[in-house]
Amino acid sequence: MSRNSITVIAELRGKAQIEIGKKQERIELEQDATIPKLLDELQTRLGWPFREKFLDQSTGDLPNNVIILVNGLPVRGKIMSTLLKDGDRVVLFPHTACG
Amino acid sequence: MVLRIDLSNVKIRKEKLSKELAEKYLGGNGFGVRILYDEVVPGIDPLSPSNKIAFVTGPLCGTVLPIAVKFGAYAKSPLTGILGESFSSGLFAEKLKNAGYDILIIEGRAEEPVYIKISDEQVEVKDARFLWGKTCWETEDVLKDEFGTKRIGTLTIGPAGEKLVKFACVTVDRYRQLGRTGIGCIMGSKNLKAIAVNGSQGIEVANPDALRELAKETVKRSSGPEIEHHRVYGTMGTVEISSEQNAFPTRNWQASSFEGAQEMGVEAMFEKTFVRDVGCVDRCPIACGKLNVVKDGPYKGATVVGPEYQTAYALGSNCGINDIRAIVKANEVCDQLGIDTISGGCAVAFAMECFEKGLLSVHEIGDLELRFGDPEAVLRTLRMIASREGIGNLLAEGIRKASQELGLQELAVHVKGLDCPGYDARTLKGTALQYAVSSRGACHLRARVQVPELRGVVDYSEIEGKGKLVKDREDLFSLFDSMIVCKFALPIFDMSEMTKAYKYATGIEASAKQLLTVGERITNLERLFNAREGISRKDDSLPKKVTDPNQERFTGKEQLEKMLDDYYDARGWDRKTGLPRKEKLIELGLERG
Numbered sequence: 001m002s003r004n005s006i007t008v009i010a011e012l013r014g015k016a017q018i019e020i021g022k023k024q025e026r027i028e029l030e031q032d033a034t035i036p037k038l039l040d041e042l043q044t045r046l047g048w049p050f051r052e053k054f055l056d057q058s059t060g061d062l063p064n065n066v067i068i069l070v071n072g073l074p075v076r077g078k079i080m081s082t083l084l085k086d087g088d089r090v091v092l093f094p095h096t097a098c099g
Numbered sequence: 100m101v102l103r104i105d106l107s108n109v110k111i112r113k114e115k116l117s118k119e120l121a122e123k124y125l126g127g128n129g130f131g132v133r134i135l136y137d138e139v140v141p142g143i144d145p146l147s148p149s150n151k152i153a154f155v156t157g158p159l160c161g162t163v164l165p166i167a168v169k170f171g172a173y174a175k176s177p178l179t180g181i182l183g184e185s186f187s188s189g190l191f192a193e194k195l196k197n198a199g200y201d202i203l204i205i206e207g208r209a210e211e212p213v214y215i216k217i218s219d220e221q222v223e224v225k226d227a228r229f230l231w232g233k234t235c236w237e238t239e240d241v242l243k244d245e246f247g248t249k250r251i252g253t254l255t256i257g258p259a260g261e262k263l264v265k266f267a268c269v270t271v272d273r274y275r276q277l278g279r280t281g282i283g284c285i286m287g288s289k290n291l292k293a294i295a296v297n298g299s300q301g302i303e304v305a306n307p308d309a310l311r312e313l314a315k316e317t318v319k320r321s322s323g324p325e326i327e328h329h330r331v332y333g334t335m336g337t338v339e340i341s342s343e344q345n346a347f348p349t350r351n352w353q354a355s356s357f358e359g360a361q362e363m364g365v366e367a368m369f370e371k372t373f374v375r376d377v378g379c380v381d382r383c384p385i386a387c388g389k390l391n392v393v394k395d396g397p398y399k400g401a402t403v404v405g406p407e408y409q410t411a412y413a414l415g416s417n418c419g420i421n422d423i424r425a426i427v428k429a430n431e432v433c434d435q436l437g438i439d440t441i442s443g444g445c446a447v448a449f450a451m452e453c454f455e456k457g458l459l460s461v462h463e464i465g466d467l468e469l470r471f472g473d474p475e476a477v478l479r480t481l482r483m484i485a486s487r488e489g490i491g492n493l494l495a496e497g498i499r500k501a502s503q504e505l506g507l508q509e510l511a512v513h514v515k516g517l518d519c520p521g522y523d524a525r526t527l528k529g530t531a532l533q534y535a536v537s538s539r540g541a542c543h544l545r546a547r548v549q550v551p552e553l554r555g556v557v558d559y560s561e562i563e564g565k566g567k568l569v570k571d572r573e574d575l576f577s578l579f580d581s582m583i584v585c586k587f588a589l590p591i592f593d594m595s596e597m598t599k600a601y602k603y604a605t606g607i608e609a610s611a612k613q614l615l616t617v618g619e620r621i622t623n624l625e626r627l628f629n630a631r632e633g634i635s636r637k638d639d640s641l642p643k644k645v646t647d648p649n650q651e652r653f654t655g656k657e658q659l660e661k662m663l664d665d666y667y668d669a670r671g672w673d674r675k676t677g678l679p680r681k682e683k684l685i686e687l688g689l690e691r692g
Contacts, residue, residue: 014332064590065328072344073344075555076556091343095331096340097341097553
């Protein structure tokens with residue numbers, strides 16, 4: 001791990017966990033990486049369409065039907081301004097709240 | 100048409116549905132509240148023959164629209180003493196409509212146990228002594244045998260309803276329930292074990308071709324991404340979303356997230372118990388229900404359509420249970436005995452905290468070891484509640500009364516007597532407000548504010564703007580519950596579709612604004628009903644477990660008071676009393692100027 005890199009823990013939920021067969025992945029990123037960068041890394045490493053599922057190409061934000069939490073807080077509307085830090089825990093839900 | 104049955108003297112009447120009622124209140128929620136307001140005398144004992152139950156359908160129910168299959172039940176609640184209301188689905192609503200009835204009103208009290216059999220015009224009140232003591236499922240099997248078909252609508256109560264457990268539910272077509280506010284208890288008080296209905300007359304609509312096209316479009320849209328979360332995961336998909344955001348009450352609200360959420364969440368369900376998707380009716384294209392069967396272990400064979408999220412909270416995290424198989428079993432026991440899973444689970448969780456803190460005497464608890472995380476303790480206590488045995492007799496009164504008797508009110512998590520649902524009101528501020536003001540007591544369905552809060556569409560920690568948000572969403576979902584359209588369909592069926600559907604079904608043209616005004620009218624009438632029972636601002640409160648500042652998360656009394664002011668302002672209600680102002684009532688046609 002270089003001095004300018006960070007490690008975040010990406011936790012997978014719902015279909016992502018079921019179809020990939022993994023609950024979490026440690027990802028090394030550059031300091032102050034954004035959520036889209038994390039999605040790219042996950043997609044490359046795990047071969048699952050994270051970017052398509054979690055990014056609305058027209059708005060650049062999350063689609064209505066997914067949730068991403070960074071350290072327990074939702075990042076909707078802050079997808080580009082959220083800069084990841086070393087040790088961050090990112091939980092990816094490919095679905096939303098109902099019930 | 101209104102079918103009215105007085106059980107005291109077995110009088111059956113068929114009355115024309117008034118045009119004014121249909122136009123001003125649409126159906127469902129509107130019908131239910133208006134009937135209670137007009138016909139239930141203030142101050143009556145909810146278990147007296149004077150109380151009434153109105154089973155209500157909506158104008159879209161029974162038509163080709165596959166997301167309009169629900170119905171409601173309204174009565175003065177024995178659990179809360181105010182407006183009692185619950186919705187369910189299944190075949191009952193469309194069979195009742197096909198038999199020619201929009202509303203079924205039950206009055207009086209039978210001298211001996213009876214059940215009601217409706218076959219189109221033929222309506223009979225029949226001896227049910229041979230059914231008394233049977234579970235909901237056993238009763239339903241007998242009724243289906245009598246009709247000679249499984250394609251009937253059935254409402255049954257179990258031993259809990261017979262024993263007047265204040266939160267007894269009504270089981271609908273085996274796997275669905277009129278869960279909240281004790282409608283099953285009122286059926287029990289009327290000696291009414293069951294209702295079975297079959298109808299074959301068909302339903303006329305104003306423009307069948309246009310409605311059929313709209314139904315086709317709705318089915319098509321329901322396969323898209325907007326509603327995938329309901330289709331694939333059902334409500335269980337919310338468990339971990341909620342727990343991760345500290346919105347999943349645990350061990351009688353002693354924590355806001357559950358360390359066992361993954362073991363009992365949606366992935367565990369798919370891995371361990373899931374069999375297939377099940378719709379409220381076969382033709383529902385969303386089919387958010389999940390048939391779960393325990394395949395191994397001590398609860399092998401337990402079968403339910405569920406658990407839903409709220410059941411996973413009440414019988415799971417709130418009792419410290421992290422095994423999805425044990426939750427399925429507890430869900431099955433509740434369904435068979437006729438216990439609301441939310442209030443049942445919350446009663447057990449309350450007793451567990453009392454026990455673990457040494458606050459229950461041997462006299463109260465006997466040899467029962469009530470420890471969080473013990474599935475056998477949950478099952479045993481549920482059975483004791485249904486039979487009113489030992490501590491079960493006290494818990495059967497609901498946690499408000501039980502906690503008063505024990506002098507332990509600070510451990511009871513309810514609003515106006517109704518146990519809080521499984522979204523943590525300490526974390527989610529708008530949700531706290533909706534619990535405080537909901538007409539039936541703590542309710543997660545009337546405004547569904549937890550949805551934008553958990554999705555991050557609005558900031559859940561913010562109190563600004565929540566008054567208007569709750570008001571607008573209450574009016575919207577009052578409308579949904581009057582039409583009656585499944586709330587989960589909102590992403591694919593909004594006000595544009597709603598106005599079309601109403602026009603195609605009834606021939607009446609109404610704008611979105613006009614329909615939403617009906618929603619507002621109904622919410623105001625609900626408040627008037629409750630006001631007659633003594634409800635005002637003082638009762639729009641939150642339990643101590645939510646407001647206590649001596650914990651990591653809380654929604655303080657000052658925060659609540661601010662949100663209440665905003666809410667009353669948005670409603671046009673008086674801040675001091677929390678009741679509708681005269682001008683508002685005149686504006687909504689609830690009072691003459």
